[in-house]
Amino acid sequence: MTLTIQTSAIQYKDKVIQVLDQQRLPHDEVWVISTTPEEMVEIICSLKVRGAPLIGMAAILSLAQLAENGADMSEIRLAAQKLKQARPTAVNLAVYIDRVIHAAAQADDYRAEMIKAVQAIFDEDVQLCARVSEAGARLIQEGETLLTYCNTGSLATAGNGTALGVIKRAYELDKAIRVIACETRPVLQGGRLTTWELMKAQIPHTLICDNMVGHLMSLGKIDRVLVGADRIAANGDVANKIGTYSLAVLAQFHGIPFHVVAPYTTIDLHCPSGDCIVIEERPAQEVRGGWSPAETPVYNPAFDVTPARLVTSYILDSGVVKRVGP
Numbered sequence: 588m589t590l591t592i593q594t595s596a597i598q599y600k601d602k603v604i605q606v607l608d609q610q611r612l613p614h615d616e617v618w619v620i621s622t623t624p625e626e627m628v629e630i631i632c633s634l635k636v637r638g639a640p641l642i643g644m645a646a647i648l649s650l651a652q653l654a655e656n657g658a659d660m661s662e663i664r665l666a667a668q669k670l671k672q673a674r675p676t677a678v679n680l681a682v683y684i685d686r687v688i689h690a691a692a693q694a695d696d697y698r699a700e701m702i703k704a705v706q707a708i709f710d711e712d713v714q715l716c717a718r719v720s721e722a723g724a725r726l727i728q729e730g731e732t733l734l735t736y737c738n739t740g741s742l743a744t745a746g747n748g749t750a751l752g753v754i755k756r757a758y759e760l761d762k763a764i765r766v767i768a769c770e771t772r773p774v775l776q777g778g779r780l781t782t783w784e785l786m787k788a789q790i791p792h793t794l795i796c797d798n799m800v801g802h803l804m805s806l807g808k809i810d811r812v813l814v815g816a817d818r819i820a821a822n823g824d825v826a827n828k829i830g831t832y833s834l835a836v837l838a839q840f841h842g843i844p845f846h847v848v849a850p851y852t853t854i855d856l857h858c859p860s861g862d863c864i865v866i867e868e869r870p871a872q873e874v875r876g877g878w879s880p881a882e883t884p885v886y887n888p889a890f891d892v893t894p895a896r897l898v899t900s901y902i903l904d905s906g907v908v909k910r911v912g913p
């Protein structure tokens with residue numbers, strides 16, 4: 588059995604992994620090659636590949652490549668440990684690695700089982716994206732303006748995306764929607780990547796800076812907020828891109844529905860509440876950009892936690908789950 592993978596942002600063929608470098612988008616469409624797990628760790632840490640599901644899939648592809656190149660199980664386990672530590676917040680990374688290692692550990696032909704498990708995870712993610720998109724698109728009303736954050740589209744998943752998948756599906760269903768894409772400081776996943784996907788899909792949209800959201804909400808210009816998730820705790824608290832919590836507070840203040848769109852693979856039942864979620868801190872230079880003094884002290888948490896009480900509903904592959912309680 589040979590493995591061939593083709594998504595918008597990752598390709599695998601003849602033991603070669605190619606990743607669309609998301610740091611170079613939207614201006615340059617450059618594919619980088621990963622030949623070892625160490626190179627893949629660098630690709631993940633530097634956000635060339637990103638988004639909760641896709642970093643997990645990039646990591647297991649690197650393990651499959653190692654297996655296809657003849658590595659034994661002890662080498663594969665060692666690489667799995669390194670890959671798991673690349674980014675701590677998104678649950679998919681550790682879950683997908685564990686799934687693949689577990690499949691291999693059960694089998695005589697561990698290479699074949701790993702390849703099967705990797706293929707199944709990619710195929711499943713495409714299906715999960717389609718299901719969340721369908722479930723969410725049914726909620727969207729004709730003529731609505733939808734605000735989204737970070738990038739949750741085909742650059743973050745194997746399929747058409749989660750929150751952005753809902754938006755694309757609603758547009759496919761001919762609902763006359765408009766999208767407000769938030770820039771998403773400091774790395775600008777909204778300004779660079781979501782706009783790129785919206786342009787390609789020809790969906791009417793407007794880009795704003797993150798600090799413009801309250802103003803637009805106060806003017807009644809936003810009907811709904813749709814965001815993705817990196818980890819959803821058992822009590823419904825949601826870790827997502829830094830700034831998501833502020834959006835949720837603003838949405839509640841203005842009485843605007845706030846939806847978290849995610850497949851079941853993002854739910855972590857081992858994590859009782861948001862307090863248990865490790866928040867990744869990233870390099871200072873991302874915040875300083877090219878304009879602040881080079882030595883200015885910086886704090887750069889990559890994610891925040893939105894408490895469940897601020898979530899109107901979770902749009903999951905199993906359907907829409909409304910939050911109950913105060």
Ligand code: MRU
Nearest residue numbers: 637638639737739743815816828
């Ligand atoms: O740091 P990133 O770009 O990997 O963060 C991505 C997000 O926060 C997304 O909203 C989340 O992973 C969901 S993607 C379907």
